[in-house]
Amino acid sequence: MNDVLIPFDELVSKLRQVLLKFGFEENRANQCATLFAKADRDGVRSHGVNRFPLFLDFIEKGYIKPKNVPTLLSEIVLFERWDGNLGPGNLNAEFAMDRAISLSREFGIGCVALAQTNHWMRGGNFGWQAVEAGCIGICFTNTKPNMPTWGGSEPILGNNPLVIGIPRKESPVVLDIAMSQFAYGQMSLYAQKGQDLPFEGGFDLNGKLTKDPKVILENHLALPMGLWKGAGLSLVLDMLATILSGGNSTHEVDHNGDEFGLSQVFLCFDPFKLVLMDWMEEKTDRILDNLKNSAVFEGEAVRFPGEKVLETRTQNLNNGIPVAESTWSKILKHLEE
Amino acid sequence: MNDVLIPFDELVSKLRQVLLKFGFEENRANQCATLFAKADRDGVRSHGVNRFPLFLDFIEKGYIKPKNVPTLLSEIVLFERWDGNLGPGNLNAEFAMDRAISLSREFGIGCVALAQTNHWMRGGNFGWQAVEAGCIGICFTNTKPNMPTWGGSEPILGNNPLVIGIPRKESPVVLDIAMSQFAYGQMSLYAQKGQDLPFEGGFDLNGKLTKDPKVILENHLALPMGLWKGAGLSLVLDMLATILSGGNSTHEVDHNGDEFGLSQVFLCFDPFKLVLMDWMEEKTDRILDNLKNSAVFEGEAVRFPGEKVLETRTQNLNNGIPVAESTWSKILKHLEE
Numbered sequence: 001m002n003d004v005l006i007p008f009d010e011l012v013s014k015l016r017q018v019l020l021k022f023g024f025e026e027n028r029a030n031q032c033a034t035l036f037a038k039a040d041r042d043g044v045r046s047h048g049v050n051r052f053p054l055f056l057d058f059i060e061k062g063y064i065k066p067k068n069v070p071t072l073l074s075e076i077v078l079f080e081r082w083d084g085n086l087g088p089g090n091l092n093a094e095f096a097m098d099r100a101i102s103l104s105r106e107f108g109i110g111c112v113a114l115a116q117t118n119h120w121m122r123g124g125n126f127g128w129q130a131v132e133a134g135c136i137g138i139c140f141t142n143t144k145p146n147m148p149t150w151g152g153s154e155p156i157l158g159n160n161p162l163v164i165g166i167p168r169k170e171s172p173v174v175l176d177i178a179m180s181q182f183a184y185g186q187m188s189l190y191a192q193k194g195q196d197l198p199f200e201g202g203f204d205l206n207g208k209l210t211k212d213p214k215v216i217l218e219n220h221l222a223l224p225m226g227l228w229k230g231a232g233l234s235l236v237l238d239m240l241a242t243i244l245s246g247g248n249s250t251h252e253v254d255h256n257g258d259e260f261g262l263s264q265v266f267l268c269f270d271p272f273k274l275v276l277m278d279w280m281e282e283k284t285d286r287i288l289d290n291l292k293n294s295a296v297f298e299g300e301a302v303r304f305p306g307e308k309v310l311e312t313r314t315q316n317l318n319n320g321i322p323v324a325e326s327t328w329s330k331i332l333k334h335l336e337e
Numbered sequence: 338m339n340d341v342l343i344p345f346d347e348l349v350s351k352l353r354q355v356l357l358k359f360g361f362e363e364n365r366a367n368q369c370a371t372l373f374a375k376a377d378r379d380g381v382r383s384h385g386v387n388r389f390p391l392f393l394d395f396i397e398k399g400y401i402k403p404k405n406v407p408t409l410l411s412e413i414v415l416f417e418r419w420d421g422n423l424g425p426g427n428l429n430a431e432f433a434m435d436r437a438i439s440l441s442r443e444f445g446i447g448c449v450a451l452a453q454t455n456h457w458m459r460g461g462n463f464g465w466q467a468v469e470a471g472c473i474g475i476c477f478t479n480t481k482p483n484m485p486t487w488g489g490s491e492p493i494l495g496n497n498p499l500v501i502g503i504p505r506k507e508s509p510v511v512l513d514i515a516m517s518q519f520a521y522g523q524m525s526l527y528a529q530k531g532q533d534l535p536f537e538g539g540f541d542l543n544g545k546l547t548k549d550p551k552v553i554l555e556n557h558l559a560l561p562m563g564l565w566k567g568a569g570l571s572l573v574l575d576m577l578a579t580i581l582s583g584g585n586s587t588h589e590v591d592h593n594g595d596e597f598g599l600s601q602v603f604l605c606f607d608p609f610k611l612v613l614m615d616w617m618e619e620k621t622d623r624i625l626d627n628l629k630n631s632a633v634f635e636g637e638a639v640r641f642p643g644e645k646v647l648e649t650r651t652q653n654l655n656n657g658i659p660v661a662e663s664t665w666s667k668i669l670k671h672l673e674e
Contacts, residue, residue: 076445078415079611108413111446136577149628151637156627164573166580175573177566199546199564207634209536226562227536229514232642235628236501236512240473242620243503243613244606249620251627269581274416280580287576290493290588291486297544300488305569 004328005320011037015052018334022059023066028091035090039122040321043312044176046185047122049323053330055088055121063260064088064118070095073115073246078107081245084117086260093120093139093264094129100268101133108273112266115247119143119259124176124306126266127165131172136269137165142238142250144259147180148221149235150228153207155220158250159183160237165306167271168284174306179234180222187213187222241265341665342657348374352389355671359396360403365428372427376459377658380649381513383522384459386660390667392425392458400597401425401455407432410452410583415444418582421454423597430457430476430601431466437605438470445610449603452584456480456596461513461643463603464502468509473606474502479575479587481596484517485558486572487565490544492557495587496520497574502643504608505621511643516571517559524550524559578602 006014015033024032036055039048058064068087072080080099084092096112103110120126120141130137143158159180166173182201190197191213200209202216202223209223216222224230242249247263255261271280288304296302316322343351352370361369373392376385395401405424409417417436421429433449440447457463457478467474480495496517503510519538527534528550537546539553539560546560553559561567579586584600592598608617625641633639653659 074612076611079445107444108416109446109448136580149631149639151633151639152628152631153634153637154632156631162570164570164577166573166576173573173576175569177563177569181563181566203634207637225564225566226514226518229518229562229567232512232514233499233501235624235641236503236510239503239510239621239624240501242624243473243608243617244611246613246616246620249624249627251624271580274413274581275411276580276583279583283579283583283586284576287572287579287586287588290586291489291572294486294489294493295491296488297490297540300490300544302486302488304572 002325003322004325006323006328007320008037008041008317011040011049011321011323014331014335015049018056018331019066021334022056025067028066028088031094032088032091035094035121035125037321038125040323041313041316042124042309043316044122044124045322046183049331050327051121053327056334058118058258058260061258063258070114078103078109079111079113081113081115084114086116086118089118089120089262090125092117093126093266096264096266097126097129097137097139097268100137100266101130101135101270104135104268104270105273108270110268111244113241113245114264114266115245116261117264118262120264122176123161123163124174127163127174127176128172130268131165131167131174134167134271136167136271137163138267139163139265140237140241141262141264142241142253143262144254144257145250146184146220146222147224147234148203150224150231153203153221155222156251157224157231157234158238159222160234160241160250162237166284169281171310172306173284173288173304174309176305177225179225179230179237181225181230182222184217184222187217191217339662340659341662343660343665344657345374345378345654348377348386348658348660351668351672352386355393355668356403358671359393362404365403365425368431369425369428372431372458372462374658375462377660378650378653379461379646380653381459381461382659383520386668387664388458390664393671395455395595395597398595400595407451415440415446416448416450418450418452421451423453423455426455426457426599427462429454430463430603433601433603434463434466434474434476434605437474437603438467438472438607441472441605441607442610445607447605448581450578450582451601451603452582453598454601455599457601459513460498460500461511464500464511464513465509467605468502468504468511471504471608473504473608474500475604476500476602477574477578478599478601479578479590480599481591481594482587483521483557483559484561484571485540487561487568490540490558492559493588494561494568494571495575496559497571497578497587499574503621506618508647509643510621510625510641511646513642514562516562516567516574518562518567519559521554521559524554528554
């Protein structure tokens, strides 16, 4: 698994060219390519370019419809429901967070629920989108079933990622967590290396917790983060996304293993409109100072969510963005045809 | 640790009489006593009557001010900030959720942030309050520092409970989870019995995960649920509560081990106003049916959050509510003086 280092602009440009071949309009091709490239730029390689081939495959299968844009279903004061019309998930999500930001500018808080959308790829992008607009952003999505509930022996819950972004001049805080303890992609990497996971990450067929990634992957029994607690939180996030959007729930978005037609929620708080600016920055800094100055175990370091992103971003913008050679050549092939 | 069985009305009545002796006004004594009794009625014994003696102690120390009611700090459309004025935490929280419900009736969504309040005791009460009003309710609170962050060797994060309630005719879904994998109270019970925890619940002094409750209790190193994920979520909940309320953050509410002056957030969605009623019930039922009909490991059962509450409630209302004899006699002593 060798990497090539691609300059950010070139990465965006190549992805855009491919997307144009797949029926995207110029502006949207650029926007979509940028969202993919941002994930890798920020070090979130699991949800960036490496998913691009599958994204193209889903377009070919008709699951993702490049030209489709969201249409408004209903609006009540600060709450809007939109139909994603199975458009590209990252474009739909960016649109929805943008609407939530706009609503929060007017009402202090904005909420957008999105039905019939697709995988948003890196959820953190939309947390960053909110904080770059100076807003507190919260968003979550359901997924296809990929982990059991507590006590259960078959995957029925989604890992339903949750993103919470808090703006800050220096380095914003952006939490981006799926409800499974480990991502399947991560576990595959351990399995390929023949290594155990560092912590228990799923169940064997007897319902016992295990660190063996192969066993977990075979059975599709990833561990909910926090055991019964994450299982409960995952269920409730799916219910909220489904109820607020009127869209599909986790058990309805699994089409023979393929995932489309998701439900998502975007919530935004504008600190200016809510008159929180007098204390927001100072309080935020003090909380993070307290964290960064706390005692650590030998050889450990403490970080806040998102702390490493800016560092990785700078490094990748300077040196080029690492992309798996095999993935990159697969993508470039589309430009030869 | 023998229990006595007390009828619900008697439980409320005795607690009310004690509260009257501690400076509560008639109505508020009744309301506060009811909130304590509801926790035990619903089987949440860790956050009910067993905390009553400490609650009285905090009144005597002046941390909790029985007569103080919340005062409005600011209001912007659907968002209100209130100062809890160090009044009783459960009364303040009930008031705040009630305001959030009212705001959601008008705007579809309502949000109330509460500064300078006190421990809300059983957070689930306020989730039930929302669902009994037909609303989706979300609330969270910060706490004093009681667990380390990921990599850290001293408690600097709160376990910051999060409650999410989703209304339903039959049996509502009410998630009530603290960000620590196990509560300190639970771990004490295991320690008293000389038993290990069923799952890893904290760290030893070398930073290794352990199931030994004594080691965890000595070091105050409870495990964040989901390891680094729950640590991140806990931090972010504290930040949200602090920023939105303008109140204290976790590191500021610890007064030599005593906890007061907390920050909380109450968020409410009115499904009627938001026009979600066409699908809400059916979608919710289908999600829960799917969960309840899923395959389980031998000897296991799957439950949704809050499922057991109504069963326990019925049982306790019929048979009397179990209260530890020692706690009960301690409480009754206040009525002899």
